[in-house]
Amino acid sequence: MCGVCGCGTEAKIVGAHEHPHSHAHAHDGHEHPHAHPHAHDHGHDHAHPPEAQRRIRVERDILEKNDRFAGENRLAFQAARTLALNLVSSPGAGKTSLLVRTLEKAMGRYPLAVIEGDQQTSLDAQRIKATGAPALQINTGKMCHLDATMVADAVAELGPTEDGVLFIENVGNLVCPAGFDLGEAAKVVLVSVTEGEDKPLKYPDMFHAAGLVIVTKIDLLPHLDFDIRALVANVRRINSATEVLRVSARTGEGMDGWFAWLDARRHEVEEAR
Amino acid sequence: MHELSLAQSIIDLVEEQRGGEPFARVRTIRVSIGQLSNVDPRALEFGFEVVARGTVAEGASLAIDRPPGRAYCTDCSATVEIATRTDACPTCAGYRWVAVGGEELRVIDLEVD
Numbered sequence: 001m002c003g004v005c006g007c008g009t010e011a012k013i014v015g016a017h018e019h020p021h022s023h024a025h026a027h028d029g030h031e032h033p034h035a036h037p038h039a040h041d042h043g044h045d046h047a048h049p050p051e052a053q054r055r056i057r058v059e060r061d062i063l064e065k066n067d068r069f070a071g072e073n074r075l076a077f078q079a080a081r082t083l084a085l086n087l088v089s090s091p092g093a094g095k096t097s098l099l100v101r102t103l104e105k106a107m108g109r110y111p112l113a114v115i116e117g118d119q120q121t122s123l124d125a126q127r128i129k130a131t132g133a134p135a136l137q138i139n140t141g142k143m144c145h146l147d148a149t150m151v152a153d154a155v156a157e158l159g160p161t162e163d164g165v166l167f168i169e170n171v172g173n174l175v176c177p178a179g180f181d182l183g184e185a186a187k188v189v190l191v192s193v194t195e196g197e198d199k200p201l202k203y204p205d206m207f208h209a210a211g212l213v214i215v216t217k218i219d220l221l222p223h224l225d226f227d228i229r230a231l232v233a234n235v236r237r238i239n240s241a242t243e244v245l246r247v248s249a250r251t252g253e254g255m256d257g258w259f260a261w262l263d264a265r266r267h268e269v270e271e272a273r
Numbered sequence: 274m275h276e277l278s279l280a281q282s283i284i285d286l287v288e289e290q291r292g293g294e295p296f297a298r299v300r301t302i303r304v305s306i307g308q309l310s311n312v313d314p315r316a317l318e319f320g321f322e323v324v325a326r327g328t329v330a331e332g333a334s335l336a337i338d339r340p341p342g343r344a345y346c347t348d349c350s351a352t353v354e355i356a357t358r359t360d361a362c363p364t365c366a367g368y369r370w371v372a373v374g375g376e377e378l379r380v381i382d383l384e385v386d
Binding site for chain 2: 055201
C-alpha cells in the first residue's frame with residue numbers, strides 16, 4: 001500500500017513494456033511503514049492501571065512523508081536541470097490536448113516527458129506517446145490525486161529528463177491535488193471557457209496554489225456568454241501574483257505565450273544550477 | 274476524498290511513534306486542522322474510522338483543533354483573521370493578503386495506554 005494512500009491498493013505504473021517488476025520500490029533510507037497489525041494480543045481486557053494512561057507529544061505534519069518525497073523529487077529535478085510542472089484542472093479542461101499540442105511543437109527543441117495520472121486506463125499516455133514523447137501512465141485506482149511517492153516511482157522508471165521539461169498531468173480534480181506537493185516547480189491550473197467564470201471562487205485552494213493559470217478552449221468564446229475578464233478578476237482575487245494565459249490547443253492561438261512562459265521557467269532552472 | 278490519504282498518514286505517524294515508545298492502544302489522537310487548509314474535518318473523521326480498522330488506532334477518537342485563518346494584508350499591513358480563501362481583508366476590503374496561520378495539518382499528541 002502506498003504510504004499516504006488510504007485505499008489499500010498500490011497505484012500502478014502502466015509501463016510501455018509490461019515486465020512485471022515486483023515494485024518493492026526502494027526509496028533508500030526511509031522505509032514504507034505498512035500498517036502491519038502484528039497481533040500483540042493482550043487478550044486480557046482487564047482494566048490497565050490508570051497510571052498506564054499517558055500523553056505522548058508528536059508535533060509532526062500529517063503530510064510529512066509526502067513532503068519528504070516531494071523534497072527529494074525537487075532535488076532530483078534540480079540536479080538534472082529538469083523543469084517539472086504539475087498540471088491540474090477539473091476533468092475535461094483540456095490538459096492532455098494542451099500537452100499533445102505542446103509536444104508536437106516543442107519536440108526536438110529540448111527533452112520532454114510526461115507522467116500521466118488517471119484513476120483508470122492508459123488512454124492519455126497513448127495519446128502522448130503518439131507524439132513520440134516518452135510517457136508513463138500512473139493509475140491511481142481509487143485515489144483522487146497523485147502523491148509524491150507515486151511521482152518518485154514514475155521518475156525512477158522514466159529516467160531523468162535532463163535539461164528538459166517533465167509534465168506531470170494530475171488526476172482531473174480541482175480539490176485534492178491542491179494539497180499534495182509533488183516536487184514540481186509550479187502548479188499549472190487549467191480552466192476551460194465552458195466551465196464558468198466563478199471556478200476560482202468555488203475552488204480557491206487550487207487557484208491559490210497556482211503558479212500559472214491557463215484559460216483553455218478560447219476558440220469556443222464566440223459561441224459562449226463567457227466573460228473572460230470576470231474569470232481573470234476572480235483568479236486575481238484568490239491569487240494576485242499568478243500570470244493568466246489564454247490558449248486554444250485546437251487552433252494554436254495563444255500557444256506562443258505558453259512557450260514563452262515555459263522558456264522563462266526553463267531559464268530559471270538553468271540559472272539555479 | 275484526499276481526507277482518506279490524510280487519515281492513513283495520521284495512522285502511519287502513530288505507528289512510527291509506537292516504534293519509539295511502545296503502547297498498547299490509542300485513546301485519542303489530537304490533530305490540528307487549520308481553517309484555511311483544504312480539509313473537511315467530518316470527511317477526515319469518516320476516513321479515519323475506515324482506515325483505522327485493524328490498526329493500533331482502531332477505536333481511537335480524533336480530537337480536531339481548528340486554528341483560525343490568519344493573514345497579513347500586503348495592502349494595509351494589518352494582521353487579520355480570515356475565515357476562507359475568498360474573504361477580503363476586514364480592514365481594507367482588499368484581496369492581497371498572505372496566510373500566516375490556519376493552514377496547518379499536524380498531529381499534536383496522543384493519549385495512549
